[in-house]
Amino acid sequence: MGPNRTYLLIAPAMLVIGIFMVLPLFLAVAYSFMTANPYGGVTAPATFDAYLQFLYQRDFDDSLVFSPSYALIILRSIYLAIATTGICLVLGLPVAWYIVCQTPERRRVLLFAVTLPFWINTLIRTYCWILILRDEGLANGALRHAGIISDPLPLLYNDGSILLGLVYTFLPFMVLPIYSTLERIDPRLIEAAHDLYASRAAVFRRIVWPLARPGALAGATLVFAPALGSFLAPDLLGGGKKLLIGSLIQMQFTSSRNWPFGAALSTVVTVVVLTVFVIRSRKAQEERR
Amino acid sequence: MIDIQSVSKSFVTRDADPVHALNDVSLEIYDNEFFTLLGPSGCGKTTLLRLIAGFEAPSSGAIRIAGSDVAALPPQKRSVNTVFQSYALFPHMSVAENVAFGLEMQNAPKSLIDERVREALEMVRLEGFAARRPAQLSGGQQQRVAVARALAPKPSVLLLDEPLSALDLKLRKGMQSELKRLQRETGITFVLVTHDQEEALAMSDRIAVMRSGDVLQVGTPRDIYDNPQDRFVADFIGESNLLPGAALGRDPAKTIIVRPEHIVVSPVADGAKGHARGAVSAITFLGSDTLYEVVLEEGAKLHSRSRGGAALATGDRVVVDWARAVERELAN
Numbered sequence: 001m002g003p004n005r006t007y008l009l010i011a012p013a014m015l016v017i018g019i020f021m022v023l024p025l026f027l028a029v030a031y032s033f034m035t036a037n038p039y040g041g042v043t044a045p046a047t048f049d050a051y052l053q054f055l056y057q058r059d060f061d062d063s064l065v066f067s068p069s070y071a072l073i074i075l076r077s078i079y080l081a082i083a084t085t086g087i088c089l090v091l092g093l094p095v096a097w098y099i100v101c102q103t104p105e106r107r108r109v110l111l112f113a114v115t116l117p118f119w120i121n122t123l124i125r126t127y128c129w130i131l132i133l134r135d136e137g138l139a140n141g142a143l144r145h146a147g148i149i150s151d152p153l154p155l156l157y158n159d160g161s162i163l164l165g166l167v168y169t170f171l172p173f174m175v176l177p178i179y180s181t182l183e184r185i186d187p188r189l190i191e192a193a194h195d196l197y198a199s200r201a202a203v204f205r206r207i208v209w210p211l212a213r214p215g216a217l218a219g220a221t222l223v224f225a226p227a228l229g230s231f232l233a234p235d236l237l238g239g240g241k242k243l244l245i246g247s248l249i250q251m252q253f254t255s256s257r258n259w260p261f262g263a264a265l266s267t268v269v270t271v272v273v274l275t276v277f278v279i280r281s282r283k284a285q286e287e288r289r
Numbered sequence: 290m291i292d293i294q295s296v297s298k299s300f301v302t303r304d305a306d307p308v309h310a311l312n313d314v315s316l317e318i319y320d321n322e323f324f325t326l327l328g329p330s331g332c333g334k335t336t337l338l339r340l341i342a343g344f345e346a347p348s349s350g351a352i353r354i355a356g357s358d359v360a361a362l363p364p365q366k367r368s369v370n371t372v373f374q375s376y377a378l379f380p381h382m383s384v385a386e387n388v389a390f391g392l393e394m395q396n397a398p399k400s401l402i403d404e405r406v407r408e409a410l411e412m413v414r415l416e417g418f419a420a421r422r423p424a425q426l427s428g429g430q431q432q433r434v435a436v437a438r439a440l441a442p443k444p445s446v447l448l449l450d451e452p453l454s455a456l457d458l459k460l461r462k463g464m465q466s467e468l469k470r471l472q473r474e475t476g477i478t479f480v481l482v483t484h485d486q487e488e489a490l491a492m493s494d495r496i497a498v499m500r501s502g503d504v505l506q507v508g509t510p511r512d513i514y515d516n517p518q519d520r521f522v523a524d525f526i527g528e529s530n531l532l533p534g535a536a537l538g539r540d541p542a543k544t545i546i547v548r549p550e551h552i553v554v555s556p557v558a559d560g561a562k563g564h565a566r567g568a569v570s571a572i573t574f575l576g577s578d579t580l581y582e583v584v585l586e587e588g589a590k591l592h593s594r595s596r597g598g599a600a601l602a603t604g605d606r607v608v609v610d611w612a613r614a615v616e617r618e619l620a621n
Contacts, residue, residue, distance in 0.1 A: 188377035191344055194364040195371045196391035196442065206390070210381045 025270070031263035040257050050264035070248070074265075077245035078272065080159070081228040084166040085174075088223045089216060091167070092174035096215075097208070099175075100182045111179070114172050126165055126236045133161055133237070157239030165233030170226060174219035181215030182208070217280055225273045245269060290478045291318040291341060291446060296350030298336055310336040312502040313350070318446075318480060319495075323472045325481045327489040328499035329525070334482045337499075338448050341480065342371050355445055365394070370439035371448040374455070376431045378423040384410070384434050385419035391442035409437040412471060429460045436468070440475060447472075449481045453488065465492050486526050490514065498522050520544060520619060528592065533621075536589035537564050546617040552593035553610045554581050554601065563610035567591075569601050583609055 032050050034042035049058075054071055056064040099110045117125060132138045135152040143149045155161060185208065193203045231246030238244070243251075245265060252262025293316040299307040311333045318324045326334035339345045340352060343364035352359055359367055370391065379387050388409050392402045410416055413433035423431055432452060439447055449468070453461045469492050472479045483489055489496050490510040497507045498521075505519045517523035520531060523546045530552070534543040554569070555561050570590070571582040581593045581601065591609065601607065 186375070186377060188373050188375055189379060191364070192371070192373060192377040193379075193390070193394075195342060195344075195369075196438070197365045197394040198390070199365060199394075202394055207379060 028263045028266050032260055032267050034260050036258045036260050042259050050260035053261050073243050073248055074245055077228055081224050084227040085220050085224045087167045088171050088174040092178055096175050096178040096182050099179055114175050126232050129165055129237055161237040162234050165237040166227050170223040173222040177218040178212055178215040181212050185211050221280055229269055290320045292353040294351045296347045298348050309502050314504050321476050322494040323479045325489040325493040325496045327496050329484055332499040333502040334499050338450055338482050342369055342448055343367050368444050369446045370444040372435045372439045372452045374451045376435040378434055380423055384421050388438045388441050405441050409441040413437045429456055446478045451482055530591040532589050536585050536587040542621055544619050544621055547611050549592040549594035551611045551615040554593045554607045557606045557608055561608045563608035565609050569603050569605045569607055
């Protein structure tokens, strides 16, 4: 088969990727430079208005006034996504290590347990957290029952509950890649390090962590990207009081009917995630050298 | 140096009875000697090595290193370093970083670390390889890095777990004499685990022959070769003819052990008396030697190995003879 014909073989895959991934991305970028149609969709003329909206508000007299509210939403979203990634890393690493140290049969059971939440719809799982965290919920009930508190703690509808929801949703994406790198570490390396006078802490610092780092980086990407765009946990557990970028985008295409702004926001999120991704792969390449 | 007193080790398995890897083993390994634990796989030699290193704890018994009981000490607190069968080099570190690791963990000053790393790499002839990663080295080079890494902190004992088994024959022979040289130069006690009896004979000051968790015999290579105290030892170390006493017209309760190279085969026509008569059943030409398989009249079979040798043919009736001094007699 000549080189010309091999293109035919990958053509279907390229077509699917082109139609369902590349085209929508270009559409989103294109929409972000259009004018909003008050009935939904976009119309001419082309404009930078959607991007100006990030930092400026158009006043009644058509002058631009500085308004940081959207920029703050983006920053807060990035901050929450970074915090989610950090907490997932701190929690995921020991969990992955614990699973690796078990017998093969127990590993299988524990890995299944890690993926168990995927079997239940995310919406339902997030609602469950409301039942647990609300004033008359399980957590407050238990604390009151134990006599630790008399008035319910405000567990729901704040940054803490959003963070909890995000960590809960994305933790498996951190545990699994770290597990797969830890699993490949030859146990003799750890014995050899102990044999060469390394304490347990030193073994972790000098042997386990450097070898697990590629998995941790992969996990960080897998957690950071969806956490940044997530709107379910912020909406339900944050009470929609403080917007995050995911909810903001969703709103632009529904109630606000400002498609260009929604598209512009999506483009910005994509650029942020891609930047993180490029930095990550650069770093990974350097380490391989 | 190492005093092993009535050490037993059993592993608990989930579905079966506990596996007894070592049964009441007692051994003394002297200062500055090249000691070998020799035996077939599953004889407990690696378990014994891991007990000395501290990776496993004995089920009962005591292990003393340089006079002090090490039972409660984890591997990082024992002045014992190991060369692993798979080398276990740290893949994310350079050769120099690998070799420096033990010294760094002991908080040695930087200048001392640099000096010892250079020394150790010189000792294993890898001076130019300090900056390489283990993956960029051949198997033989990786092996020498593993040795350098274990020697750099100057432990009182170096443990070697089948260190040469992954190398090809030619490299193996080279490393044998290399390790022997290193042991003499450093004056460190080496404890080698191997299933290769030739390797054990070539390298060791003393050998302990093990089988199914027991030490059968301890002695110098010559002592073990010349005076095997056990049928298994006689058979495992070099080649031996184990002849039932009855086949030679002697006490049927005894087994006579004779090495093939000690047996002289001559045609009956030559008139020698010998120990027994038989017929040549097979002849194998081995280059410098010729191996004759002889079936004795009483039914037993023996092998004779001779240099050049008489011109015999298969089927020839022969007399087999050896000096009484070279044979060993064991109770069945």
